[in-house]
Amino acid sequence: MSSGRGRPAGPARAATAAVTVTTAGVLPAYLVGVLWVQVRADLDVGPSLLGVLVAAFFATSAVSALSAGTLVRTLGTVRVVRLSGLTAALTMLVVALAARDPAVLVVALVVAGWGNGIGQPASNDLIARSVSAGRQGLAYGLKQAAIPLSTLLAGVAVPLVAIPLGWRTAFGLGAVLALLVVLSVPGPRRLGSAGSSSPPSEAAGPFRRAPLYVLAAGLALGAGTGNALGSFAVSTAVAGGIAPATAGVLAAVASGVGALARVLVGWLADRVRTRWLLVVAAQMSVGGLSYALLGTGVEALIAVGAVVGYCTGWAWAGLSTYAVTRMHHGMAAQATSITQGGMGLGAAAGPLAFGGLLSVSSYAVAWTATAALAVVAGLVVVLGRHLLLRERPALVAAHRQRRAAARA
Structure with missing residues (x-):
């Protein structure tokens, strides 16, 4: 044995x-x-x-x-x-x-x-x-x-x-x-190969960097607005009249619900075949509406904006990674190194830009600008997806050719 x-x-x-x-x-x-x-x-x-x-x-x-x-x-x-x-x-x-x-x-x-x-x-x-x-x-x-x-x-x-x-x-x-x-972490010899035979959902084949850079730009904008939410939600709530302790609880609840939203969306992705990058773009746009609520200065709307923002505008990271890996069969590390780089850059720049704008304006102006950027982010993601799929026939044909060569 x-x-x-x-x-x-x-x-x-x-x-x-x-x-x-x-x-x-x-x-x-x-x-x-x-x-x-x-x-x-x-x-x-x-x-x-x-x-x-x-x-x-x-x-x-x-x-x-x-x-x-x-x-x-x-x-x-x-x-x-x-x-x-x-x-x-x-x-x-x-x-x-x-x-x-x-x-x-x-x-x-x-x-x-x-x-x-x-x-x-x-x-x-x-x-x-x-x-x-x-x-x-x-x-x-x-x-x-x-x-x-x-x-x-x-x-x-x-x-x-x-x-x-x-x-x-x-x-x-x-x-x-x-x-x-x-x-x-399991050793390399103990890794299964369950994912190696997974079929591509939309495209597969030769590595294309240019469309991924466009997609990464959209994800950078989305991550910048999402990380601004994580960095300034509490101070925004306090400025709107919410007690500091209550604002802390609100941030904790919104973050927890947002984490559950990321898991739920991932669960749905396994059960529903759809154009998931378009869903990512829609999440960013809805997140933009929630960021606009944060700039109203109204306590109830700030609370709604924080929770909805975490569940939409900052809940798409796992879904975007899932979509990119499925579109780049066997090249997950190479493809997501570009998109993760975009998200990391946005996560770094977003709070800095928000803080800089806040220092010369107000929460209303800063959140309105953030809302607009979130909508732009969604549009750029749609463009990146279009560029990725524009060469779909050639990509799928190349994938089939490799599989035939592997069986020969």
């Missing part, structure tokens, strides 16, 4: 690894955000440094994501996934033990952003290789729901760890969690 060591890891374990690595990858940035009051008081730094740190993290993620496809081809999917989790663990450990001045924080967040950037496309490829076609939508939805999960973990760290034990202990525990994630 053969030992269990040689048996393939199930798709559930591969998907779990993708979700947990994604959570660990963004945890350093969100820990800095929620622990900033304690960090700032301890290191005696100015409030503007937080924006620099978050922007550095997401900007580095965007740049490094562009190289993830090459890195996956060179090192392999599993090694890159593990490298991403190990980078998160080491950077949080460095912050816990050695952050005595702002330079260490900046360097740590830049390195952590690099690890997060390479880990996102690699974990996408892990799902594409290991999870069957009929469950990949749910898997990508769960993966993207890991980002709100990391926010939740960071928030829980404040009352349970940071206040009684200090913010350095919270970073130390985060490093331990990330290391446990690395150890849980």
Whole structure:
């Protein structure tokens, strides 16, 4: 009887690894955000440094994501996934033990952003290789729901760890969690091949970068508006007359509902065959309407705008990844390295642009501009999809030719 060591890891374990690595990858940035009051008081730094740190993290993620496809081809999917989790663990450990001045924080967040950037496309490829076609939508939805999960973990760290034990202990525990994630990733020999035979939904064949760059531009705009929601929802609510404690609860509820929306949309993608990139564009446009509600200054409309925004304008990330991987059969890491790069760039630039506009105008103006950008984002996504499918006959023919050659 053969030992269990040689048996393939199930798709559930591969998907779990993708979700947990994604959570660990963004945890350093969100820990800095929620622990900033304690960090700032301890290191005696100015409030503007937080924006620099978050922007550095997401900007580095965007740049490094562009190289993830090459890195996956060179090192392999599993090694890159593990490298991403190990980078998160080491950077949080460095912050816990050695952050005595702002330079260490900046360097740590830049390195952590690099690890997060390479880990996102690699974990996408892990799902594409290991999870069957009929469950990949749910898997990508769960993966993207890991980002709100990391926010939740960071928030829980404040009352349970940071206040009684200090913010350095919270970073130390985060490093331990990330290391446990690395150890849980199945080895390359244990990965199943459930996803390798999944049929393409709309197109497949030779790699086309130009349409993906257009699509990435739309996703960048959408991510910028979505991350502005995550960054300024609480301050907008407080400015509208909602009590700070209530605004915090509203943000937590909206984020949790948004995470569930990402999972639900992924679940539906496995059961309904439709033009999912058009659904992504529609989500962005509806999100734009919700952002306009945030600029009204009316308490009830602000609450509705926050919840609807999280469920639409910032709930499409997993669905877009699912659509791109299905349209680039066997090239998930290469294709999503471009789209993830766009999302990372938008996530970095969005809050900075919103904050800059807010400093010279008002919440009403800033949210109106954000709403307009969300609609533009949807239109650019439609254009990117059109460009991807314009060569569909040639792409599908090339895919069939490769399959025939493989059988010969």
